[in-house]
Amino acid sequence: MKTFVAGVDRLVAVIAGATLLAGGGFALAWHYDVPWARETLSRFERARIAELPQQGWWVPTLAIVVAVAVVAALVLLIGNFSPRTTGTASVIEEPHFSAHVDLSAIASGVAAELAQFPGVRRARGTAIDDRGMPTITVSVYAAADFDVVGFIAEAESRAAFVARSLGGANVATRVQLHIDKRT
Structure with missing residues (x-):
């Protein structure tokens, strides 16, 4: 999720939550x-409020509010569901030369290496943009009798290798471990 979209989502949630708390608190107080x-x-004048829909400005105002709400909802939906994939990371930036690496290929390679660890059923790697930070994400699925401590050491060594290989490029590595339930 992009930083701006996450901020807007949180702002909408805070405003909606504060409105609901205020309304609920007032109802309880009453x-x-x-x-x-x-x-x-x-x-509260009921007659005055009941007359509002008969005013000439009511229908255009209501139409504008609905249109703005629909557009805002669509923008938030598109922002929340847009793909977070990232392409390449720059490892060398010189005036006449630059070198870029494909982060998806690195993620797939790390996943393939972690898939060889005993007890791992499967591993899948992707490269995403997590709030503006290129991130190599590897999801690992393992059996219940899995050596977690040994795997953590292996995953940390793979993450350190990726960091050294990228030569200081600002790229994060995330390994998500999913362990089966014991039966």
Whole structure:
């Protein structure tokens, strides 16, 4: 997920949560006869609110609000579901020369090496863009009687090898381990 989309998602969640908390708190205060809640609700003019849909500006305003909400929802959906794949990482940047490596190939290679560890059923590697950081992600699926400590040491050595191979390029390595349940 991209940083901007994650920030917008969190902002929407905070606003929705605060609105729901405020509305729920007011409803509870009214239910338990808290004076300020009763007084606030007594100033509410039902007739004035009931007349709003008859105003000339109501339908265009409602149409604009719906259109903006639909566009915002589509933008958030596209932003949240857009592919996070990343291409290459630059290992050498000189004025007349540059070298780039394919991170997907490196991820597949790391996955193939980790798949040879005893107890690993399968491993799959991909390269993604995680909030602006190119990341090599390897998902490993292993049996329940798996040597976790030995595997962690192997995974750390593979991550260190990738870091050395990329020559200081800003690339993260993530290994996700999924262990079967004991039966």
